[in-house]
Amino acid sequence: MLFKIAIKNLLGARLRTFLNVLVTAFSFFLILFMSAMYNGMLEHAKQVTMDTEIAGGAYWHPKYDPLDPMAFEDAHSVLPDEIQSLVDQKKAFPVLVSQAFIYPGGRIMPAIMKGIPAEQNIVNMPTEVLFARDDIAIPVLIGKGMASDTKLNVGDSFTIRWLDVNRTYDADEGTVVHIMDTENFKLDMGHIWVPLEKAQIMMAMEDEATYVTYEKGLPTVQDKGNWIPRDINYLVQDMEAIIEADKPGAQIMYMILLALAAMGIFNAQVLSIFRRGKEIGTLMALGMSRPRVVALFTLEGGLNAMLAAMATLIFFGPVLWYFGTYGIPLPLDYTEMGLIVAKRLIPVYTIGLIFSTTILVSIIVLIVSYIPSRRIARMKPTDALRGKAVA
Amino acid sequence: MENNSVISIQNLVKRFPVGGDFFTALKDVNLTLSKGEFTGLIGPSGSGKTTLLNIIGGLDAPSEGQVSVLGKSLDNTSHTERARLRRKYMGFIFQSYNLLPVYTVFENVELPLILNKVEPHERESKVKQAVEWVGLSDKINSRPAMLSGGECQRTAIARAIVHEPALILADEPTANLDAENSHHIMKILAQLNNEISSSFVFATHDEKIMGYLRRILNLEDGKIVKDENIDAPEFGA
Numbered sequence: 001m002l003f004k005i006a007i008k009n010l011l012g013a014r015l016r017t018f019l020n021v022l023v024t025a026f027s028f029f030l031i032l033f034m035s036a037m038y039n040g041m042l043e044h045a046k047q048v049t050m051d052t053e054i055a056g057g058a059y060w061h062p063k064y065d066p067l068d069p070m071a072f073e074d075a076h077s078v079l080p081d082e083i084q085s086l087v088d089q090k091k092a093f094p095v096l097v098s099q100a101f102i103y104p105g106g107r108i109m110p111a112i113m114k115g116i117p118a119e120q121n122i123v124n125m126p127t128e129v130l131f132a133r134d135d136i137a138i139p140v141l142i143g144k145g146m147a148s149d150t151k152l153n154v155g156d157s158f159t160i161r162w163l164d165v166n167r168t169y170d171a172d173e174g175t176v177v178h179i180m181d182t183e184n185f186k187l188d189m190g191h192i193w194v195p196l197e198k199a200q201i202m203m204a205m206e207d208e209a210t211y212v213t214y215e216k217g218l219p220t221v222q223d224k225g226n227w228i229p230r231d232i233n234y235l236v237q238d239m240e241a242i243i244e245a246d247k248p249g250a251q252i253m254y255m256i257l258l259a260l261a262a263m264g265i266f267n268a269q270v271l272s273i274f275r276r277g278k279e280i281g282t283l284m285a286l287g288m289s290r291p292r293v294v295a296l297f298t299l300e301g302g303l304n305a306m307l308a309a310m311a312t313l314i315f316f317g318p319v320l321w322y323f324g325t326y327g328i329p330l331p332l333d334y335t336e337m338g339l340i341v342a343k344r345l346i347p348v349y350t351i352g353l354i355f356s357t358t359i360l361v362s363i364i365v366l367i368v369s370y371i372p373s374r375r376i377a378r379m380k381p382t383d384a385l386r387g388k389a390v391a
Numbered sequence: 392m393e394n395n396s397v398i399s400i401q402n403l404v405k406r407f408p409v410g411g412d413f414f415t416a417l418k419d420v421n422l423t424l425s426k427g428e429f430t431g432l433i434g435p436s437g438s439g440k441t442t443l444l445n446i447i448g449g450l451d452a453p454s455e456g457q458v459s460v461l462g463k464s465l466d467n468t469s470h471t472e473r474a475r476l477r478r479k480y481m482g483f484i485f486q487s488y489n490l491l492p493v494y495t496v497f498e499n500v501e502l503p504l505i506l507n508k509v510e511p512h513e514r515e516s517k518v519k520q521a522v523e524w525v526g527l528s529d530k531i532n533s534r535p536a537m538l539s540g541g542e543c544q545r546t547a548i549a550r551a552i553v554h555e556p557a558l559i560l561a562d563e564p565t566a567n568l569d570a571e572n573s574h575h576i577m578k579i580l581a582q583l584n585n586e587i588s589s590s591f592v593f594a595t596h597d598e599k600i601m602g603y604l605r606r607i608l609n610l611e612d613g614k615i616v617k618d619e620n621i622d623a624p625e626f627g628a
Binding site for chain 2 (some may be wrong): 004005007009012013014016165225278279281284285286287288289290291292372380381385
């Protein structure tokens with residue numbers, strides 16, 4: 001009986017229902033969209049890291065610690081046979097890492113110098129620009145952020161000073177051959193990339209490397225010497241730790257969005273229910289009991305949420321799909337801020353997000369329908385019939 | 392008489408809090424109404440007509456005294472029991488119609504039947520009959536906004552009588568209507584009183600109604616000052 005009346009009320013009150021459903025659907029959309037943007041940002045950061053840096057995993061020299069530049073000095077050796085075999089088969093590439101100082105525009109700056117094979121195509125970096133050229137002593141690839149910090153442009157030369165394996169300082173002139181536009185700040189900030197062979201000569205570390213990155217889908221080799229295999233899970237754990245550390249922030253953002261949505265829905269529902277005081281009085285006069293009045297309005301709220309879910313799909317589904325497919329261009333380059341944020345952010349809608357949002361918004365609608373209807377149903381029927389305002 | 396009584400009121404007092412004090416709206420009212428009566432509560436504004444009607448309808452509770460409607464004492468009944476009494480045995484007609492604006496005439500009239508869980512096919516025939524009684528068959532799918540004041544009130548009457556209740560309470564049913572519509576409405580009600588033998592109680596100060604009433608209770612300052620039976624009403628059906 002109540003269901004029938006609730007359906008009639010909803011369908012009968014065309015504009016009121018439409019507005020209520022629209023407000024709720026818009027709230028659905030906002031929460032889904034913002035949360036999906038956030039998910040997309042995190043997912044993108046992970047994906048970019050894998051695409052430009054990690055590939056299928058790496059083998060590290062036992063003394064290599066990417067967070068300790070002082071360790072770079074000792075973190076190099078000839079590759080173990082099986083790892084070298086991967087490199088020979090072009091399924092992996094070695095990188096030699098060392099500390100350096102650069103002197104752009106007469107200023108001294110510490111830098112991490114990484115030697116990388118120009119021919120590698122395992123990670124998404126424009127290393128082909130590092131192929132040897134007769135007119136350039138050391139071709140250097142840098143990122144946009146680094147270029148901005150050092151005020152270097154393509155073709156600019158600057159002095160590079162380094163400490164070789166014999167603990168002797170040496171220096172030569174590097175020339176910027178390309179400025180890469182990467183979203184991974186870890187390849188950019190404080191980094192200069194030079195050809196591997198060049199780096200090995202500069203450091204007097206022939207055939208040596210600090211770590212080897214291999215392509216996706218390869219199993220761990222048996223004979224890896226004392227080199228340490230680092231799989232994707234290990235290499236993205238920092239990123240995951242950042243994501244994990246950011247979870248409370250994400251949850252707070254989600255709660256704020258939910259609270260904003262709740263306020264919008266609450267306003268719409270309260271206005272709608274309190275305006276219907278006379279209707280409630282009439283229903284009571286016709287013999288509807290108070291609990292049934294409350295149940296009716298709460299049920300209407302529930303149906304409202306269901307309609308809103310459908311309306312979200314119909315009205316905002318194409319918008320969500322469009323952004324999910326083509327992304328949203330961001331006006332700022334966040335790389336310089338040390339953030340891996342796409343220039344086109346693509347929201348990621350997970351089943352969990354859609355499900356939890358639907359449940360939460362539905363619960364909110366039920367609560368904000370229940371509270372005012374309970375209050376108005378407590379009025380004396382005679383007051384409700386007169387359309388007396390609820391205190 | 393007692394066995395045939397629809398309403399029995401003894402020593403009824405109703406007070407309303409006003410500021411820090413109380414206003415007594417009804418003072419020591421005693422009243423018995425029998426089955427099939429067509430009674431008017433007459434009096435000026437503030438005389439207590441609507442308050443008495445609301446108490447009879449179980450919409451308001453007495454401060455003192457005993458009120459029994461259709462054999463049920465309203466003194467110790469819960470809200471839910473009173474709601475059930477209204478749903479099963481009473482019909483209400485309001486001055487401002489109180490139709491649900493989003494419902495059609497059919498749906499408004501159908502509502503008491505839905506609340507009483509009447510089967511759909513039976514509902515349809517009862518609604519059509521009630522709408523026919525009040526002469527609104529051609530407007531059955533119209534919404535209240537598309538109806539005149541008289542048509543709205545006729546819809547409200549159809550809603551009040553559709554489940555053929557034992558008691559119909561009408562609060563100023565003609566106050567918002569012109570003379571022609573008022574007479575039309577009263578003729579319908581008088582005719583229904585004869586056909587479905589429901590008891591009617593009107594709260595009114597509309598002179599036009601008086602000619603239809605078979606019993607007039609005059610209220611002044613919350614007291615019944617005159618109880619008059621009219622054997623041959625001027626516009627009797």
